[in-house]
Amino acid sequence: MSELSTTLAAVPQAWFATPIGAIGLTLAAYFLGVRLFKLMRHPSWCPPVIIAALLIAAVIALLPIGIDDYNRGAAWLMLLLGPATVALAVPLYQQLGQIRALWKPIVLTLPLSATLAACYAVLIAWLLGAPPEVLASLAPKSVTSPIALSLTQELGGSTALLMGALMTTGITAIFGVEWLSRWMRIRDPRLIGLALGINGHALGTVRAFEISHQAGAFASLGMSLTGAFTAIVLPLVWHLWA
Amino acid sequence: MSVLRGFLWLLVFLLLGQAIVLWLPIALPAGVIGMLLLTLWFCQRGGMNADVVAVSQPLIAMLALLIMPGVVEIFFVAGRFADQAGAILTALLLGTLASVASSLWLMRRCLPPEPPHE
Structure with missing residues (x-):
């Protein structure tokens, strides 16, 4: 027995x-x-x-x-995350015409939106007295996980806390976009997709693909541009301040 | 076979991305570079490769599955930051809602309305 x-x-x-x-x-x-x-x-x-x-x-x-x-x-x-990220080129290419027609407003609004996504959270946490390690883990919270992980290591944050922050942010962004877009009477799938991608990284993009193919493509665009912009700007700003 | 050929294309562009990342002064993930290169290649040949399209649909549908293992770890390390939990949660929830609101507002102001035929 x-x-x-x-x-x-x-x-x-x-x-x-x-x-x-x-x-x-x-x-x-x-x-x-x-x-x-x-x-x-x-x-x-x-x-x-x-x-x-x-x-x-x-x-x-x-x-x-x-x-x-x-x-x-x-x-x-x-x-498989690597090849899956490369595969996002397909929806991106399919929406290229739409994106090309809108490149001006996107270039104007995206850097500001991406900056605000990082600043609000860091500012609130700083006001509430969070230590630098926590701030460094929260700053890349709206960025897709492969970029965010390399960013938080460079800034001196905690990887585990960042993963938690990424998930909380993703869920809050999905909930927030759904709720606020209804409240602001926004139905344009391009706009909802962009907002999901900029604020909710991969989780938001997955949600956008459930809404429609177009929303998904704009979400992948928002996610990649936010990722690229934050990867370039955040380390520069961080080291200027610290 | 088409799916496997498409997968090989994805791997080729991912490997290209990994090579290019070495030359970049900033830490960008190889997947994002690979995605941009693949889009450029589609533009250059004026259309998509059918094999890549065949493999991309199941892979994109799998994205949620692929990020799950990272989520599991949170439940095992949450205790370490328990004393900061209030500040962290407030910052994440309020910060994200505020940034969603401002990006929706900004985009609505700057994006022209969608053409009615769609």
Whole structure:
């Protein structure tokens, strides 16, 4: 009997010894998360990503494995983020005509919007007495995660806190865009897409693709331009101040 | 086969991006450079490559899945910043709502209204 239980206890370790366990868990949690999201009637404050992440965290806490075992396997899945980012060229190219017609207002408004996205949060946190490490982790919060991670390392922030800030920002931006655009009577998918991409990075862009292809393309544009602009300007401004 | 050929194209542009990033003075991710290069290539040949289109649809649909593992980690490190939680949450929630409001307002003022035929 005890032999059986020791063998059973070894099963999770065997699963997570190769990346297969982590990849299987991530996929299963994703589909379960999407199903629960539909059952909950599409709550905008709780996207499927968060439900799925909670499920994965629960499984890791219950099984005799650690977050490091999971991360080692999931890193294989996250490798696809690179090619997936390159693939965003397709919606970008499809909307190029629209974007070319609007390049002037976009160039005028985007740098200001991207600057404000970083400034508001840093200013509020600074007023509330947050230390520099926290400020450096919050500043790149509206930028897509690969850029934000390299930025926060350069500024001296915490990677884990930044990931948390990215997720909170993404969800708040999705909720905020939905709520404020209804309140301001904005229905233009280009505008909603841009606002989602500038403020809500990849999470906002994923949401924009659920609205329409056009909103998604403008969100990818907003996300990449905000990323590029912040990557250039933020380190310069930060080192001038500090 | 088309999907695999398209995937190879994506990898080629990602690798090009990784090479170019080495020459740039700022830390931009290779994926973003690859995306811009691929868009330029489409412009130059005057249309999209069918293989790339075939692989891009499932990959873009997977984006949410790909960022999930990063989200999981938060639940395991949240305790470290518990004493700053109030300031952090206020800054993130209020800051993001304010920036969404100002970008929507700015864009509405500066973007011409959409042509009615769409």
